[in-house]
Amino acid sequence: MLRLEARPNPSKPMQALTPILAVLATMVAGGILFLLLGKNPFEAIRMLFWDPVLGEYAFYYRGQILIKAAPLIMIALGLSFGFRANIWNIGAEGQFIMGAICGGAVGLAFYPMEAFWIFPLMIIVGTLGGMLWALIPAFLKNRFNANEILVSLMLVYVAENFLAAMVTGPLRSPVGMNFPVSRSFNDYPAANNPELITGSGLHWGVVTALFLVIVAYVALTRHIGGFQVRVAGQSSRAAKFAGINPKLMVAICLGLSGALAGMAGIFEVTGPAGNLSTHLPLGYGFTAIIVAFLGRLHPVGVLMAGLLLAITIVGGDIVQTSLQVPKASIQVFQGMLLFFLLGFEILINFRVRLTIKGAA
Amino acid sequence: MDFSAISPVSLIVSLMIASTPILLAAIGELVVEKSGVLNLGVEGMMIFGAISGFIAAVTSGSPLIGFIGGAAGGALLSVLFIILTQYLMANQVASGLGLTMMGLGLSALLGYSYAGIKPPASAHLDIAGLSDLPVVGPILFSHDIMIYFSIALVAGVWYFLNRTKAGLILRAVGENHDAAHALGYKVIRVRLLAILFGGACAGLGGAYLSLIRVPQWTEGMTTGAGWIALAIVVFGSWKPWRVLIGAYLFGGVTILQLNLQAVGVNIGAAYLSMTPYIITIIVLVVMSADKKRASINAPAMLGRLFHASK
Numbered sequence: 001m002l003r004l005e006a007r008p009n010p011s012k013p014m015q016a017l018t019p020i021l022a023v024l025a026t027m028v029a030g031g032i033l034f035l036l037l038g039k040n041p042f043e044a045i046r047m048l049f050w051d052p053v054l055g056e057y058a059f060y061y062r063g064q065i066l067i068k069a070a071p072l073i074m075i076a077l078g079l080s081f082g083f084r085a086n087i088w089n090i091g092a093e094g095q096f097i098m099g100a101i102c103g104g105a106v107g108l109a110f111y112p113m114e115a116f117w118i119f120p121l122m123i124i125v126g127t128l129g130g131m132l133w134a135l136i137p138a139f140l141k142n143r144f145n146a147n148e149i150l151v152s153l154m155l156v157y158v159a160e161n162f163l164a165a166m167v168t169g170p171l172r173s174p175v176g177m178n179f180p181v182s183r184s185f186n187d188y189p190a191a192n193n194p195e196l197i198t199g200s201g202l203h204w205g206v207v208t209a210l211f212l213v214i215v216a217y218v219a220l221t222r223h224i225g226g227f228q229v230r231v232a233g234q235s236s237r238a239a240k241f242a243g244i245n246p247k248l249m250v251a252i253c254l255g256l257s258g259a260l261a262g263m264a265g266i267f268e269v270t271g272p273a274g275n276l277s278t279h280l281p282l283g284y285g286f287t288a289i290i291v292a293f294l295g296r297l298h299p300v301g302v303l304m305a306g307l308l309l310a311i312t313i314v315g316g317d318i319v320q321t322s323l324q325v326p327k328a329s330i331q332v333f334q335g336m337l338l339f340f341l342l343g344f345e346i347l348i349n350f351r352v353r354l355t356i357k358g359a360a
Numbered sequence: 361m362d363f364s365a366i367s368p369v370s371l372i373v374s375l376m377i378a379s380t381p382i383l384l385a386a387i388g389e390l391v392v393e394k395s396g397v398l399n400l401g402v403e404g405m406m407i408f409g410a411i412s413g414f415i416a417a418v419t420s421g422s423p424l425i426g427f428i429g430g431a432a433g434g435a436l437l438s439v440l441f442i443i444l445t446q447y448l449m450a451n452q453v454a455s456g457l458g459l460t461m462m463g464l465g466l467s468a469l470l471g472y473s474y475a476g477i478k479p480p481a482s483a484h485l486d487i488a489g490l491s492d493l494p495v496v497g498p499i500l501f502s503h504d505i506m507i508y509f510s511i512a513l514v515a516g517v518w519y520f521l522n523r524t525k526a527g528l529i530l531r532a533v534g535e536n537h538d539a540a541h542a543l544g545y546k547v548i549r550v551r552l553l554a555i556l557f558g559g560a561c562a563g564l565g566g567a568y569l570s571l572i573r574v575p576q577w578t579e580g581m582t583t584g585a586g587w588i589a590l591a592i593v594v595f596g597s598w599k600p601w602r603v604l605i606g607a608y609l610f611g612g613v614t615i616l617q618l619n620l621q622a623v624g625v626n627i628g629a630a631y632l633s634m635t636p637y638i639i640t641i642i643v644l645v646v647m648s649a650d651k652k653r654a655s656i657n658a659p660a661m662l663g664r665l666f667h668a669s670k
Contacts, residue, residue, distance in 0.1 A: 158634045286461065290461075328466075328579070330465075331469075334461065339444065342444050
């Protein structure tokens with residue numbers, strides 16, 4: 001019989017090992033899933049993980065990986081700070097949308113003016129838009145004790161509907177033949193987030209995401225704020241003794257993660273997406289939750305996890321088109337990854353002992 | 361704009377239909393939370409119930425088997441949550457989120473070839489004389505069976521929690537699992553059964569959506585109903601009858617905004633579609649604002665992990 005024995009201290013090697021174990025287990029379980037769908041599991045797993053990075057057309061896919069990884073990493077960095085402090089912002093998708101709308105609206109307001117400051121201004125306003133959207137649940141939690149999980153999630157649906165209202169109303173393109181889309185940012189140089197090196201996928205959002213990983217790493221390991229976040233998550237009583245204001249912590253964690261989600265949104269809409277439309281939300285805000293956990297809430301881990309999840313998104317598209325499997329199978333794949341991660345976490349805090357029944 | 365197109369009687373009837381999926385899911389989650397477990401995967405179990413119920417009904421031709429299939433599907437998905445949180449001590453919030461993602465993915469995968477099919481029609485209550493009465497007839501005596509079942513379920517849960525020994529044990533586990541364990545109650549087993557019940561209820565709610573409310577299968581068709589059910593439990597301060605009131609109020613708002621859209625009120629459809637979610641937030645705020653009242657009925661162990669060795 002298997003018995004669980006609590007470890008006196010969390011196991012360090014297991015903390016590093018569990019994400020790898022989870023990915024391997026997901027590959028096996030995912031292979032079984034593809035087998036059930038009547039596909040060759042080895043081929044499918046190869047397409048998911050190998051082809052985007054090192055396959056025949058990888059020169060194209062690598063750029064795509066960066067494009068998908070940037071918003072995931074950016075959002076997950078913010079979320080991981082909050083998750084550490086036990087503050088659950090699960091509405092990053094809504095903050096992403098609001099960032100795109102606010103920043104995008106600024107750019108559209110100045111059309112067709114050409115000035116160097118328009119794009120930076122859009123980024124700033126987009127970031128603030130995401131932050132303010134996330135501060136709504138923070139305020140409601142601090143002032144009225146309302147659960148931030150439910151409020152932030154409800155606001156995703158509000159944001160989605162607001163986006164629909166904007167692109168069918170004030171922000172609809174006058175040259176879009178009445179389609180519910182905004183003017184294209186790719187045709188408006190002052191508001192464009194272009195590919196910096198052709199074919200590389202590198203845009204300003206990717207650069208910023210990488211820079212933010214470094215900032216987050218320094219903040220978490222070297223700055224008092226990072227320490228406070230960690231203490232607040234581990235014990236709210238200890239946090240009080242350490243002089244941490246819990247309400248301020250809620251506001252900072254939600255505001256910060258909202259700001260980063262909003263920033264990801266405005267980089268996305270000005271670059272890879274190209275315009276505001278109801279097709280803008282791709283679920284990055286939800287996938288980033290998996291990225292945060294897979295990266296064990298650590299900036300460097302988030303960087304690696306974001307790249308891995310981006311590979312599976314790009315690989316998922318390859319599998320979908322060449323093996324004719326439904327798009328949802330990749331969603332199931334990501335769900336399995338989160339399950340295995342959470343399941344294997346037990347190895348960090350517990351030792352699994354094999355005992356013979358009756359003897360123990 | 362013609363408000364006379366909105367008939368109060370048909371409004372109440374459609375209100376009950378709109379409320380029932382959320383009511384079913386919420387009453388299940390209430391039992392789960394009373395046992396001290398926070399399962400945020402309601403949305404996932406609901407949509408998985410919607411597709412498994414749909415498939416069961418379409419392949420068997422019987423709506424009843426469809427509802428059984430929906431309940432079984434929801435309970436089956438909740439097993440994943442049980443393994444993670446009860447045996448592997450995983451964080452309940454994260455596991456619930458994972459359950460929702462998994463449910464959305466699996467349902468889309470299973471439902472791939474079921475889009476656009478009509479499910480078999482469900483039987484409605486038809487009592488000669490009573491069902492034909494004006495006003496009272498349509499409101500009280502001519503619904504589909506599931507509406508009566510959902511109200512009976514609320515009564516049953518109330519009776520179970522407040523008048524039976526098993527219900528008392530379940531509440532004890534939710535209030536203080538260490539004390540309940542010391543008294544010899546099987547904490548994990550009680551919670552396991554509660555989570556299964558919650559999963560079955562959520563699945564039933566989902567099946568109601570795909571078999572009666574809509575009725576067809578579309579990907580992601582729950583559109584947050586599971587999350588709203590979670591909010592309704594808070595609104596009802598963990599009391600079955602208040603959960604019923606909450607679900608009906610919420611259904612009322614949904615139906616009202618749909619009717620306003622239909623008669624062409626001069627507000628954009630997208631803005632009206634926001635209202636159920638905004639109302640949910642307002643309700644949460646109002647109910648949580650009084651910290652004392654909110655904490656009286658909330659189970660003390662909500663979301664806490666239990667390990668017997670401690």
